[in-house]
Amino acid sequence: MKTPHIPAAADLSLTVVCAALGDPIRMKIVQCLASSGEKNCSGFEVDHISKSTLSHHIKILREAGLIRPRFQGKEHFYSLRTEELNLRFPGLVDMLLTENERAKTVLSV
Amino acid sequence: MKTPHIPAAADLSLTVVCAALGDPIRMKIVQCLASSGEKNCSGFEVDHISKSTLSHHIKILREAGLIRPRFQGKEHFYSLRTEELNLRFPGLVDMLLTENERAKTVLSV
DNA sequence: TCTACAGTTCGAAAAATATCGAATTGTTAA
DNA sequence: TTAACAATTCGATATTTTTCGAACTGTAGA
Numbered sequence: 001m002k003t004p005h006i007p008a009a010a011d012l013s014l015t016v017v018c019a020a021l022g023d024p025i026r027m028k029i030v031q032c033l034a035s036s037g038e039k040n041c042s043g044f045e046v047d048h049i050s051k052s053t054l055s056h057h058i059k060i061l062r063e064a065g066l067i068r069p070r071f072q073g074k075e076h077f078y079s080l081r082t083e084e085l086n087l088r089f090p091g092l093v094d095m096l097l098t099e100n101e102r103a104k105t106v107l108s109v
Numbered sequence: 110m111k112t113p114h115i116p117a118a119a120d121l122s123l124t125v126v127c128a129a130l131g132d133p134i135r136m137k138i139v140q141c142l143a144s145s146g147e148k149n150c151s152g153f154e155v156d157h158i159s160k161s162t163l164s165h166h167i168k169i170l171r172e173a174g175l176i177r178p179r180f181q182g183k184e185h186f187y188s189l190r191t192e193e194l195n196l197r198f199p200g201l202v203d204m205l206l207t208e209n210e211r212a213k214t215v216l217s218v
Numbered sequence: 219t220c221t222a223c224a225g226t227t228c229g230a231a232a233a234a235t236a237t238c239g240a241a242t243t244g245t246t247a248a
Numbered sequence: 249t250t251a252a253c254a255a256t257t258c259g260a261t262a263t264t265t266t267t268c269g270a271a272c273t274g275t276a277g278a
Binding site: 221242244 | 257275
Binding site: 014015016018019020021022023024027089090091092094095096098099 | 123124125127128129130131132133136198199200201203204205207208
């Protein structure tokens with residue numbers, strides 16, 4: 001298992017991060033992780049996409065520096081890089097959390 | 110002159126906003142406006158793109174709800190929708206300002 | 219009215235991205 | 249060792265985005 005590249009906090013680019021968040025599936029994954037910690041691929045509540053497509057989106061999020069993998073057996077658990085993101089882009093994670101709450105509220109009202 | 114559509118603060122989508130910011134030219138324009146108020150097309154410090162391409166990027170920023178035009182004579186002045194953005198996505202404009210400062214610092218050191 | 223100017227729109231081409239199924243890697247359990 | 253499973257990678261295709269030049273719109277001044 002070769003460990004994938006995870007950029008350091010200082011190397012993150014806001015443009016690259018925004019591009020990664022600028023896709024509905026990836027935004028969903030990130031908000032999911034922001035609100036409820038660690039999940040593996042089957043835990044993301046995304047619908048009707050193949051596993052190869054999901055893997056592609058995960059790679060983009062990882063390379064942008066938004067998420068971090070943890071390997072346990074045959075599962076890959078992903079989590080948001082909250083501390084690094086708070087350091088490099090203060091307010092971003094809060095924004096994602098707020099947005100996630102808002103999405104729930106707007107739909108349920 | 111037909112007035113272009115400007116979405117209300119409540120209608121802004123974080124995904125759409127991030128997609129708009131996920132392009133280096135558009136990120137540059139937005140940071141430029143965040144740091145120094147109103148500008149027309151010739152005021153954005155972007156290099157080597159045709160005016161039709163610039164116009165295209167401006168349209169995406171406008172439709173995402175990030176910028177607002179003001180028409181004066183033959184010039185179109187654009188500004189960041191700071192108040193609305195602070196209402197809908199608290200922390201976003203600060204992040205853009207911080208990033209703009211950081212870019213200057215990193216380059217000049 | 220004519221011309222110049224600022225900017226947008228149109229249409230086409232190029233480049234990038236998203237998507238999928240099949241093949242592959244690595245892990246665990248039978 | 250074999251099979252099942254989780255996930256990634258590969259190769260191809262479809263879709264979207266970026267980009268440009270040309271044509272167009274609206275404004276101001278000669």
